[in-house]
Amino acid sequence: MKSDAVKRLSRYILANKPYLLGAVLFAALSNILMVTGPFIVGKGVDAIVEKGQVDFKRILNVVIIILVLYLVSAFFQWSLQVITAVLSNRTVERLRKDAFDHILEMPLRFYDQKPHGDIMGRLTNDMENIGEGIYQSVTQFFTGIISIVGSLIFMFVLNPWITLIVIVMTPITFFIASFITRRSSKMFKEQSRVNGELNGYIEEIIGNQKVVKAFNYEERAQKKFEEINGRLYKCGRWAQFYSSLVNPSTRLVNNITYVLLGMTGGIASLAGRLSIGYISSFLTYSTYFSQPINNVTSVTTQIQSAIASAERVFAIMDEEVEKRADFKEIELEKTSGNVRFDDVSFSYVQEKPLIRDFNLSVKEGQRIAIVGPTGSGKTTLVNLLMRFYETDKGYIYIDGNSISKISKDSLRQSFGMVLQETWLFAGTIRENIAYGKPEATDEEVKNAAVSANAHSFIKRLPKGYETELTEGGSNLSQGQRQLLTIARVMLVIPPMLILDEATSSVDTRTELNIQKAFLKMMEGRTSFVIAHRLSTIKEADVILVMNNGRVVEQGSHEDLLQKNGFYKKLYLSQYENT
Incomplete structure (x- = not known):
């Protein structure tokens, strides 16, 4: 491995041949002059000790030659240091x-x-x-x-x-x-x-x-x-x-x-x-x-x-990157939002299967809520849908096309995601909201913030939308950071939505306002909503109840309550102290 690393690093150095050749040239000139000096100095010493008398004229000539040699050599040595620094930095x-x-x-x-x-x-x-x-x-x-x-x-x-x-x-x-x-x-x-x-x-x-x-x-x-x-x-x-x-x-x-x-x-x-x-x-x-x-x-x-x-x-x-397709991939241009999971299985660790033989059919514009205890596989479904991970078995289809044949760029552009974990970068609030649409106008950014209920707190900041955020947005509260990530998706409004505990960090009143905005945004769009607070997904067309990687129940909120099954236990457990 050591010799391999040296060879590979050498290839990077050789990619800057002009600087490398310059270093060789300056090193050669500098050292040729340097090694010539002692030979001439020896002649000067002999001019002092030979014949019992000092040949001052000869010594003066030697001194001048040595002085010129060493001055020019010093210049080339300095040039070597400079060009080598450039070579190192460019490599x-x-x-x-x-x-x-x-x-x-x-x-x-x-x-x-x-x-x-x-x-x-x-x-x-x-x-x-x-x-x-x-x-x-x-x-x-x-x-x-x-x-x-x-x-x-x-x-x-x-x-x-x-x-x-x-x-x-x-x-x-x-x-x-x-x-x-x-x-x-x-x-x-x-x-x-x-x-x-x-x-x-x-x-x-x-x-x-x-x-x-x-x-x-x-x-x-x-x-x-x-x-x-x-x-x-x-x-x-x-x-x-x-x-x-x-x-x-x-x-x-x-x-x-x-x-x-x-x-x-x-x-x-x-x-x-x-x-x-x-x-x-x-x-x-x-x-x-x-x-x-x-x-x-x-x-x-x-x-x-x-x-x-x-x-x-x-x-x-040398770590393996995401595999690139060896065929012409499908580019999704106009997505309707029909999604189908066909006998899908997946595990993060091969010895511990998580999702097994999963089947689901979602029609265009439907709102699908996914609920279940922690570790049941809710977020994993989203990871598979976005191709953050590949399925171990089975296929996922969007508008009849297997996502394994769709380019990842066009697939992910078809979804808008709001996650529980917020991510903001060092920059202005405006730049963070416009992350997925840099060319957005100020009016579009403002409208997205209004829809996400973020405009009111933004305008109270010293510089409004031009307020600089620190890395991770640490100078805002967790709830404010969540609102900005919601505004980011509302600006883009893609054909399909994924909301993974998107309102978990905001207060109840703000959550109600955001829910209204979400309902408006989800109109006519296929949406996947992962939620722990079951009161927030009553309006979903279909609720999937997951446990141990399987869908154990599915139906509307009212239908699931009437079944007196796993969903009703989850729902009532959130109100058992009320």
């Missing part, structure tokens, strides 16, 4: 876009099984790690290769026999670095996993602070946080410990190499095979040769962390 931008696009195509089952904080962590923290890893590896890798090759060439020119010492000692350095890195990579992978777990837990606790405080859960939340944080500390500590061994170990080998070069260089000088100036050049080149290795090992932490993060990101991108 991460593309990777984050692809990951986010992939996540948007994931089935709801994926979101049910994965902690949301962990998903968010992969798109934020892990992406930052990848960007830092790319920046460090590119700048160190290209400059390192050119520095190593250039230093070897100049050392061979100066003295090929002494150069063999460097060549012999280099594999030892790489062996030590590889040995330690293999052990640290496992710890970095575990660190990324636990970090995602911690993000998920933090997101869960912060997002539900009212519940935490209401149940005095602070101390237990703190203990669990400390347990996860402790595990993160331990694996992070060991990861850092192993990676911290790399740089000192390789530096030790390189320092030994440096001492050996100094000794052999001194012997060669005494034998008249190497000048004093070239000895200084040789020692500088040995530093240039070992420095890239030290630099790479010093950023091992970032690189290992980036690879571990890349594995996590690609793992989520």
Whole structure:
């Protein structure tokens, strides 16, 4: 998996070839100039010690050349840093876009099984790690290769026999670095996993602070946080410990190499095979040769962390998306609203069947109420109807067309949904109401708000419809948020409606007003209403009574009461204390 992640990440980097080639060019120019410098410096040293007198003119020329070389090299080095930063940012931008696009195509089952904080962590923290890893590896890798090759060439020119010492000692350095890195990579992978777990837990606790405080859960939340944080500390500590061994170990080998070069260089000088100036050049080149290795090992932490993060990101991108049809799908243009469930079975977990052999026929314009105890499968029917989940068996038809052959876009555009769980985004009230119809006029938005009984509280806000909402609409009450989601559907008015506990968060008087608006909106439209308060669905054409995934009774309100069955027990249980 590790090598696969590196290959896939490399493809993203190679997608920005102009910046990559620019990084190679600037790295080459900068380091060629840098490795040329010590050779010229050696000539300057020889100009001082040779013939017992100082050749000032020659030294001045050397100083000017060295100054120009290093200034131009510094400019190219700066250019390398800039272009590598652009390369890193563009690579991460593309990777984050692809990951986010992939996540948007994931089935709801994926979101049910994965902690949301962990998903968010992969798109934020892990992406930052990848960007830092790319920046460090590119700048160190290209400059390192050119520095190593250039230093070897100049050392061979100066003295090929002494150069063999460097060549012999280099594999030892790489062996030590590889040995330690293999052990640290496992710890970095575990660190990324636990970090995602911690993000998920933090997101869960912060997002539900009212519940935490209401149940005095602070101390237990703190203990669990400390347990996860402790595990993160331990694996992070060991990861850092192993990676911290790399740089000192390789530096030790390189320092030994440096001492050996100094000794052999001194012997060669005494034998008249190497000048004093070239000895200084040789020692500088040995530093240039070992420095890239030290630099790479010093950023091992970032690189290992980036690879571990890349594995996590690609793992989520490898999750199976919603299947696309391999045939031309039907586009619903004018929907009448005839719906039929034909022998439908479904389960969230294969071992625990929920809906079994379900059959239902709904005619155009009918209002269908679905009632039953919690977990009986009411909301699951809606999920299947909208193709949030696919049936395990059987078919669902709309106007005679199997929904498996209808495009999901046109299918979902045929329904308007108001759910018990409200969702509002950071933006104005107007933008939230017009979410499904951005081109709506101010008058249309206002009329939808009036119909949903939301206009009265909106106009009391400081900026009315231009009032900015925080994320999730947390600066409004739960009931006000519900009214805005109802107004959102009333603006679009699709051919079919789904109301899932749509008035559960509003007061009784507001509920009565909304019910009137709903009745008006449902005229001539097929509607599915899920409700716990049975008093709200008396006007339904058909009431489905569900229990354990099956329809145990169906009929009108009056017919069901006369049957003295399961529905009557549910209905009377809501008034037993009255």
